[in-house]
Amino acid sequence: MMKFSKLSVILQGIGMPLAIAPLIIILSACNDQPQNNPNTQNPDSTPQGQVTRVLWNRIKSRGQLVCGVSGELPGFSFVGTDGKYSGIDVDICRAVAAAVFDNPDAVEYRNLNTKERFTALQTGEVDILSRNTSWTFSRATSQGLDFAPVVFYDGQAVMVRKNSNIKSIKDLKDKAICVQTGTTTEQNLADQMRKRGITYKPVVFEDVNITFATYAEGRCDAVTTDRSALVSRRTTLPKPEDNVILDDVLSSEPLAPAVAKGDTKWSDIVKWTVYALVKAEELGINSQNLAEFANSKDPDIKRFLGTEGNLGEGIGLTKDFAAKIIKHVGNYGEIYDRNLGAKTKLNLPRGQNQISTKGGLLYSPPFR
Numbered sequence: 196m197m198k199f200s201k202l203s204v205i206l207q208g209i210g211m212p213l214a215i216a217p218l219i220i221i222l223s224a225c226n227d228q229p230q231n232n233p234n235t236q237n238p239d240s241t242p243q244g245q246v247t248r249v250l251w252n253r254i255k256s257r258g259q260l261v262c263g264v265s266g267e268l269p270g271f272s273f274v275g276t277d278g279k280y281s282g283i284d285v286d287i288c289r290a291v292a293a294a295v296f297d298n299p300d301a302v303e304y305r306n307l308n309t310k311e312r313f314t315a316l317q318t319g320e321v322d323i324l325s326r327n328t329s330w331t332f333s334r335a336t337s338q339g340l341d342f343a344p345v346v347f348y349d350g351q352a353v354m355v356r357k358n359s360n361i362k363s364i365k366d367l368k369d370k371a372i373c374v375q376t377g378t379t380t381e382q383n384l385a386d387q388m389r390k391r392g393i394t395y396k397p398v399v400f401e402d403v404n405i406t407f408a409t410y411a412e413g414r415c416d417a418v419t420t421d422r423s424a425l426v427s428r429r430t431t432l433p434k435p436e437d438n439v440i441l442d443d444v445l446s447s448e449p450l451a452p453a454v455a456k457g458d459t460k461w462s463d464i465v466k467w468t469v470y471a472l473v474k475a476e477e478l479g480i481n482s483q484n485l486a487e488f489a490n491s492k493d494p495d496i497k498r499f500l501g502t503e504g505n506l507g508e509g510i511g512l513t514k515d516f517a518a519k520i521i522k523h524v525g526n527y528g529e530i531y532d533r534n535l536g537a538k539t540k541l542n543l544p545r546g547q548n549q550i551s552t553k554g555g556l557l558y559s560p561p562f563r
Contacts, residue, residue, distance in 0.1 A: 249458065250319070250322065250454075250455070250457070250458040250461050251458050251460045251461040251464070251511065254295070254322055254461070255295070258296065258301065259292075259296075259301045259302065259303055260288060260291055260292045260295065260296075260301060260302045260303070260322055260323065261302075261303045261305060261320070261321045261322045261323075262285075262288035262291075262302050262303070262304050262305065262321060262322065262323050262324075262325055263304075263305050263307045263312055263315050263316060263320070263321035263323065263324045263325065263326055264280065264282075264284050264285060264288070264304050264305070264306060264307070264325055264326050265284070265306065265307070265308075265326045265327060265403075266280065266304065266306035267306070267403065267404065268282065268284075268327060268424060268427050268428070269282070269427045269430060269431070269540070269541065270282055270283065270423070270426075270427045270534050270535045270539065270541045270543070271283055271284045271285075271326075271327045271347075271423070271424075271427065271534070272284040272285050272304075272325070272326065272327075274306075280304050281534065282534050283346065283347065283530055283531065283534045283535060284325040284326055284327060284346075284452070285304070285325070286524055286530045286534065287325045287346055287452050287468075287469065287530075288302050288304070288323060288325050289302060289523070289524050290468050290469075290471075290472060290520050290523075290524045290530075291323065291464065291465055291468045293519050293520045293522070293523040293524055294464065294468045294471070294512055294516045294517075294519060294520050295464065295512065297513075297519050297523075298523075299523040299524055305320065305321050307321070307324070307326060308401070308402065308403070309375060309376075309377045309378050309401070309403070310377045310401055312324055312326055312328065313334070313338055313340065316340065316453065316454070316455050317338075317339055317455055319455070322454070322461070323452055323453070323454050323465060324340075324452060324453045324454070325452040327347075327421065327423070327424065327450050328450060328451065328452075328453060329349075329379050329421075329448045329449060329450060329451075330342045330345065330449045330450070330451045330453075331379060334453075339455060339456045339457075340453040340454075340455070340456065341453060341454050341455065341456045341462045342451045342452070342453045343451055343452045343453065343454070343462075343465045343466045343468075343469045344451060344466060344469045344470060344473070345449040345450065345451045345556075345557075346450060346451055346452065346469060346527075347423065347449075347450040347548055348447075348448075348449055348450075348546075348547045348548055348556050349421045349422055349423050349448040349449070349450055350421070350422055350444040350445070350446055350447055350448055351379075351380055351383050351384075351419060351420065351421055351422065351444070351445040351446040351448060352419065352420075352421070352422040352425055352440050352441060352443065352444060352445065353367070353372070353417050353418070353419045353425075353440070353441045353443060353445070354410075354417065354418050354419070354425045354428075354429065354438055354439065354440045354441070355416065355417045355438070355439060355441065356413075356416075356437060356438055356439075357436075357437050357438060357439050358437070359416060359417075361416065361417065361441070362441070363441060363442070363443055364387070364388075364391065364393070364441060364443040364445075365391065365393065367388075367393060367395055367416070367417055368393050368394060368395070369394055369395065369396065370395055370396065370415075370416040370417060371395075371396040371397075371398050371414070371415040371416050371417075372384065372395050372396065372397055372398065372415060372416065372417045372418070372419055373398045373400070373406050373407070373409050373410045373414075373415040373417070373418040373419070374397055374398070374399055374400075374406070374418070374419050374420075375399070375400060375401070375402075375403050375406045375420065376399045376400065376401055377401060378420070379446065379448065380419060380420050380421070381397070381399065383445050383446040384397070384419055384445065385397075387445045387446075398414070398415045403420075406418065407428050407431070407432075411432055411433065419445070421448050421450070422440065422444075423450075423535070423541075423543060425440050426440065426541050426543055427541055430540050430541065452465060452469070460510060460511055463510045464510050464511065464512065467510060468516075468520060470559040470560060470562075471499075471516070471517040471520050471521075471559075471562075472520065472524070472525075472526055472527040472530065473526075473527045473550060473557050473558065473559040474499060474517070474559035474562060475499075475517065475520075475521050475525075475526035475527070476526040476527045476528045476550050477550055477552065477558065477559060478495065478496055478499060480496070480499075480500075480521055480526060481521065481525055481526050481528070481529055482521055482522060482523075482524070482525040482526075482529060485518065485521050485522055488500060489502065490502075495561075495562070495563075498562050498563055499517050499562045500515060500517060500518045501513070501514035501515030501516070501517065501518060502515075506562060506563075517562070527550070527557065528550075531545060531548065
């Protein structure tokens, strides 16, 4: 603010009465206040804050979720002869749509290969990537992905023909191994073979179908990817029973859905949708007995189902969003059983994908 004495001299010089000086000083002081300084505003009202809500607002106004999937991996995401999508990755998308729109079918699926999947998420072509994707340091940092909780704990393995006499990874010395590029699989294979001092011949392709077709044609001695994917792909080979998966585990692969960084509300919705699937199984609530819990006196169940409190409203959903998910899609155990369980062709034991109370790695933070 300008000093009074200095201002007086200026006013006298232009012939203005000194009595006006105090008023001008006051007005000058008001004009010295910060003007729309973005660093002092409420974050939600800044341009940056507006950006963080663009995706969530666009999804709501569109009335439909756009979900990036593989579309070619039975048990995870696969398009049947009827044109319908199924699999655990697909059901994650359906669960999110149920939470947001109370409609699990409000989803448009986009088939993405490994090369284009991250770009599609980063550019906004898809709202969520639910495509058997491993959660890694670089993907969560330099590639700008915000991962939801793990929906399937996996590990990389190797498949060979039963009559090959290959019993373990050490028997792959100087053998040709089919592997898909642009994945963690390629690097894991190189690391493990280098660690063991085993030379091999990588046969690399971008397209997963070509990778497995080449193996099926006998042009490579082995093929490697996540164990679950090998189990799934084996069912599509001409003679599945002629192929075996080695016991060697080459890596840890936590598979999780992801969204682009920046929209914290949208990220929270996806994360707590996954947690709701796990929490429902922990509480013993499924799509068949949901109605029986409507009048439960258990405070944990009341908060979870939204009959008490308003947890869902904190992330922009209804307070009974978890009940909508379970009603339409079921809990995690139901999703696993119908896509990967004993009654499916894959027949994958749950193992570490059990909830923690049954010895597995899955558990949910408290809904409180």
